[in-house]
Amino acid sequence: MRKWLLFFLLMMSVTGLSGCWSKKELSELAIISAMGIDKNEEGKYVKTVQFVNPGNVSGGLQGGGGGQGPAVTVYTAEGDTVFEAHINSSAKVSRQLYHPHANLVVIGEELARTEGVNVLLDVFERNAEVRSTTKLIISRDMKAGDMMKMLTAIDHIPAEKVNNTLKITEKMRGENVVVSLQDFIKWSTAPGIEPILSGFRVEGNLAEANKQESVMQMDPAANLEANGIAVFKDEKLIDWYEGQTARGVVWILDRVKQAEIDLEWEGKKDAVVYQVMRQNTTIKADTKKDIPEITIHVRAEGAIREVTKPVKLDDPNIIAEIERAAEKEIKQQLQKTVERTQKNQSDIFGFGQAIYRQNAKKWKGLQENWNETYFPQVKVNIEVEAFVRRTGLRTNDHLSELEKKQSKGGE
Amino acid sequence: MVSFFHRKKRAKESQTRSGGPEKKKEQLLEVSLAANVDHIRQKTGHSQDIVIRMLKLGSRGEMRAAVVYVKGMVDSQTIYDFILESMMTNPSLHDKLTPEEAVQLLTEEAISIGGLQRQQRWEEVFTSVMAGNALILVDGIAEALAASTQGGERRTIQESTTNVAVRGSKEAFTESNETNIAMIRRIINDENLWTESMKIGRVTKTDVSIMYLKGIAKEEIVEEVRSRLKRIDIDAILESGYIEQLIEDKTLTTFPTVFHTERPDAVAGNLLEGRVAIFVNGTPFVLVVPALFIQFFQSVEDYYARFDIATAIRFLRIFIFFISLIGPAVYIAATTFHQEMIPTELAIIVAAQRESVPFPAFVEAIIMEVTFEILREAGIRMPKAIGSTVSIVGALVIGQAAVQAGIVSPAMVIVVSITAIASFATPSYAVAISARLIRFLFMFSAATFGFYGMILAFIMLILHLCSLRSFGVPYMSPMAPLIPAEVGDTIFRKPLWAFKRRPNQLVSNNQVRQADDQKPHPPVKDQKGGGRDA
Numbered sequence: 001m002r003k004w005l006l007f008f009l010l011m012m013s014v015t016g017l018s019g020c021w022s023k024k025e026l027s028e029l030a031i032i033s034a035m036g037i038d039k040n041e042e043g044k045y046v047k048t049v050q051f052v053n054p055g056n057v058s059g060g061l062q063g064g065g066g067g068q069g070p071a072v073t074v075y076t077a078e079g080d081t082v083f084e085a086h087i088n089s090s091a092k093v094s095r096q097l098y099h100p101h102a103n104l105v106v107i108g109e110e111l112a113r114t115e116g117v118n119v120l121l122d123v124f125e126r127n128a129e130v131r132s133t134t135k136l137i138i139s140r141d142m143k144a145g146d147m148m149k150m151l152t153a154i155d156h157i158p159a160e161k162v163n164n165t166l167k168i169t170e171k172m173r174g175e176n177v178v179v180s181l182q183d184f185i186k187w188s189t190a191p192g193i194e195p196i197l198s199g200f201r202v203e204g205n206l207a208e209a210n211k212q213e214s215v216m217q218m219d220p221a222a223n224l225e226a227n228g229i230a231v232f233k234d235e236k237l238i239d240w241y242e243g244q245t246a247r248g249v250v251w252i253l254d255r256v257k258q259a260e261i262d263l264e265w266e267g268k269k270d271a272v273v274y275q276v277m278r279q280n281t282t283i284k285a286d287t288k289k290d291i292p293e294i295t296i297h298v299r300a301e302g303a304i305r306e307v308t309k310p311v312k313l314d315d316p317n318i319i320a321e322i323e324r325a326a327e328k329e330i331k332q333q334l335q336k337t338v339e340r341t342q343k344n345q346s347d348i349f350g351f352g353q354a355i356y357r358q359n360a361k362k363w364k365g366l367q368e369n370w371n372e373t374y375f376p377q378v379k380v381n382i383e384v385e386a387f388v389r390r391t392g393l394r395t396n397d398h399l400s401e402l403e404k405k406q407s408k409g410g411e
Numbered sequence: 412m413v414s415f416f417h418r419k420k421r422a423k424e425s426q427t428r429s430g431g432p433e434k435k436k437e438q439l440l441e442v443s444l445a446a447n448v449d450h451i452r453q454k455t456g457h458s459q460d461i462v463i464r465m466l467k468l469g470s471r472g473e474m475r476a477a478v479v480y481v482k483g484m485v486d487s488q489t490i491y492d493f494i495l496e497s498m499m500t501n502p503s504l505h506d507k508l509t510p511e512e513a514v515q516l517l518t519e520e521a522i523s524i525g526g527l528q529r530q531q532r533w534e535e536v537f538t539s540v541m542a543g544n545a546l547i548l549v550d551g552i553a554e555a556l557a558a559s560t561q562g563g564e565r566r567t568i569q570e571s572t573t574n575v576a577v578r579g580s581k582e583a584f585t586e587s588n589e590t591n592i593a594m595i596r597r598i599i600n601d602e603n604l605w606t607e608s609m610k611i612g613r614v615t616k617t618d619v620s621i622m623y624l625k626g627i628a629k630e631e632i633v634e635e636v637r638s639r640l641k642r643i644d645i646d647a648i649l650e651s652g653y654i655e656q657l658i659e660d661k662t663l664t665t666f667p668t669v670f671h672t673e674r675p676d677a678v679a680g681n682l683l684e685g686r687v688a689i690f691v692n693g694t695p696f697v698l699v700v701p702a703l704f705i706q707f708f709q710s711v712e713d714y715y716a717r718f719d720i721a722t723a724i725r726f727l728r729i730f731i732f733f734i735s736l737i738g739p740a741v742y743i744a745a746t747t748f749h750q751e752m753i754p755t756e757l758a759i760i761v762a763a764q765r766e767s768v769p770f771p772a773f774v775e776a777i778i779m780e781v782t783f784e785i786l787r788e789a790g791i792r793m794p795k796a797i798g799s800t801v802s803i804v805g806a807l808v809i810g811q812a813a814v815q816a817g818i819v820s821p822a823m824v825i826v827v828s829i830t831a832i833a834s835f836a837t838p839s840y841a842v843a844i845s846a847r848l849i850r851f852l853f854m855f856s857a858a859t860f861g862f863y864g865m866i867l868a869f870i871m872l873i874l875h876l877c878s879l880r881s882f883g884v885p886y887m888s889p890m891a892p893l894i895p896a897e898v899g900d901t902i903f904r905k906p907l908w909a910f911k912r913r914p915n916q917l918v919s920n921n922q923v924r925q926a927d928d929q930k931p932h933p934p935v936k937d938q939k940g941g942g943r944d945a
Contacts, residue, residue: 100751
């Protein structure tokens with residue numbers, strides 16, 4: 001019995017000792033939704049932290065005056081290192097900073113151009129609380145801190161709005177890529193490939209955008225929009241790609257899910273809209289010559305989405321012609337991207353990796369000064385196969401019927 | 412400490428001994444009827460319900476006799492028709508007789524009742540009278556005839572209220588042992604269905620019967636049940652729960668190691684698997700041993716439904732059990748330790764709700780759980796007319812006011828409600844109530860160590876369950892120890908035609924349950940494989 005008593009007392013003391021070890025109530029946490037990093041004039045890092053105001057997000061529940069104030073609150077702190085800035089920010093917040101729900105890190109363009117992104121990431125990678133799947137973006141033409149001080153409609157938490165926008169636009173348009181913290185780090189440390197990031201910019205009146213009234217209007221004062229792909233070289237941002245050039249990068253990386261391509265038809269520009277629904281891109285290296293040759297093979301399948309001029313879509317020959325036109329157009333677009341990138345001397349496509357996979361020995365010789373010396377000289381062949389699989393609900397357009405009617409009327 | 416408890420126990424024992432009725436000496440009936448009647452009157456304290464009917468036998472009525480019975484315990488009609496009337500009118504009884512001959516005549520000719528016993532000892536006599544037998548005493552002989560005339564008002568066979576099934580027999584056991592045993596006999600018409608009866612309880616002398624299928628039930632288990640029942644020496648057995656608590660393998664557990672049911676088909680099914688049933692007079696709850704953990708998640712209906720449906724439902728029950736066990740604990744652990752595990756949107760919603768709640772999640776959960784338990788208990792004990800008031804007040808207090816006042820969060824209300832519903836959905840009340848108790852342990856461990864603590868508690872629970880035995884059969888079998896052949900009737904329920912064998916652990920040697928090739932198939936018309944059209 002004494003043994004049991006002792007055991008019981010021991011057990012009790014264990015629970016007493018543990019107390020509330022690492023216990024944290026949800027209401028004691030400041031849930032961080034996004035973080036931004038800039039550098040100010042004095043050369044200090046400025047960390048902007050965006051907190052969720054839970055009561056204002058899930059509006060109208062109970063107590064707390066749901067939906068009264070803004071969904072997020074922003075605090076700014078500075079320090080000589082990112083971590084110091086982080087610690088300093090705790091002086092302004094009444095709760096424990098809580099990172100696991102932060103899913104966005106914004107880096108100011110200026111900082112990315114001067115210092116690069118990698119130096120800033122160690123602090124995030126090291127912290128157990130920060131998810132390695134946190135997404136990374138660059139705030140274009142503005143400080144990250146300013147970008148975070150705006151409210152967004154529909155998705156009340158700006159970080160979520162950014163993430164969702166990025167995800168959807170990558171899928172629908174193929175001009176941006178979703179890059180997470182770990183993606184970026186892996187990407188930048190891997191040999192034979194350089195990282196890219198998506199940019200976001202603010203359209204509209206930024207000064208008005210941090211007020212609640214802004215999102216209460218039908219047309220918010222400002223809007224956050226995915227815009228461009230940031231190209232890095234030697235860890236620093238060197239160029240922005242936009243539109244078709246940006247999509248070319250995404251395409252060569254084989255991340256395009258959907259893309260719309262406007263084709264010229266019988267002299268009319270943008271007469272046929274071809275949407276790629278499925279595609280597969282492979283990069284192959286031919287390492288027989290001194291300077292390797294790269295072949296990009298694209299196989300795209302898609303549908304006709306729009307015609308602005310009568311086209312006989314029930315004719316297989318016409319369809320075949322459209323396919324050829326699409327192939328030509330895609331090839332042209334990719335070529336433009338490749339040329340510009342070779343000029344930038346940054347192998348964001350991973351041609352180096354393709355060479356390494358093909359011939360590891362050869363790659364060893366090329367590895368040094370790959371970006372500067374060899375990459376711009378690589379001959380790139382682009383082969384495109386495009387197929388039209390569907391023409392939508394209509395075969396022939398009603399425009400041709402309209403034409404027929406008019407021509408009859410004219411007789 | 413040890414000796415202290417022992418001393419206490421000993422003291423208690425001696426108390427019951429002295430307080431209870433003393434063991435009688437072998438007291439025999441006397442020859443004189445008057446003395447016997449007097450003795451009965453005296454022993455029963457002249458109780459009004461003990462009827463002593465004096466009558467005369469013999470040629471000139473020179474022989475006196477008496478019929479003794481307890482009012483209400485007997486079927487009066489039987490006494491009038493088959494005892495009193497025949498004794499008074501049977502011509503041969505009015506010849507010149509010796510008492511010995513009279514008794515002989517009574518047994519052989521006059522009394523047309525099935526059960527008739529000659530008794531000499533007072534102890535026997537009293538037991539049989541108190542059990543509802545009619546006693547016939549004849550002057551001049553130290554013997555009594557006990558005629559079984561049990562009857563009186565009883566509850567009729569009704570539908571089960573605790574083990575409700577959509578499909579299957581609607582009959583449920585009653586309070587009468589004979590009726591209950593007969594109900595099983597009606598299902599299993601086999602001479603190997605054996606019963607043994609005994610009287611347990613010094614004062615109540617309750618009829619307790621065990622029933623098993625000879626040749627199917629394992630002899631050791633039957634013997635174990637027998638010896639455990641024999642060991643019981645207590646003043647009263649008021650319900651089968653008394654027996655259950657006195658024959659358990661382990662008392663320090665919240666889990667039931669004896670199965671009880673109100674349904675005859677459930678008992679029959681268990682007997683056929685080689686289990687032993689214990690009937691206790693005065694309760695419709697029949698005990699079945701040995702009980703396995705998984706048995707409490709099974710319902711008779713599982714065997715009446717097709718196997719796919721039954722399996723799905725069994726999975727659901729296990730899931731329900733887990734919800735009722737760890738529902739609030741998961742909520743506590745997730746909101747106080749592992750906020751990163753909650754999806755962001757949900758975390759924000761929960762955080763918003765918790766914003767205005769003044770208590771930590773654990774305290775909040777405890778408040779709600781205790782409130783719910785109070786409501787539940789009140790709902791059960793309240794008279795039916797007031798019961799609805801309790802539920803209305805409860806719904807308003809918990810569901811509305813507490814949330815509006817900001818004392819508890821709506822999420823907590825949802826968690827507690829789901830847990831509550833889950834605990835009611837467990838087929839066995841005994842397991843549900845033990846889950847309800849262990850839930851607090853889980854909540855406590857979740858509040859101190861988070862999921863880590865819950866896992867520790869869970870390991871402890873599993874170890875505890877694996878350590879249990881029910882009449883020597885491991886409680887968690889056939890999962891632990893794993894008996895692959897029997898897993899087909901645990902969480903799964905294999906098709907009925909695949910139940911080739913009875914459970915190994917329970918059955919002695921008669922293991923084959925059905926013939927081979929029991930799988931039904933469409934009619935085979937001809938060998939070439941042509942269907943109906945061919």
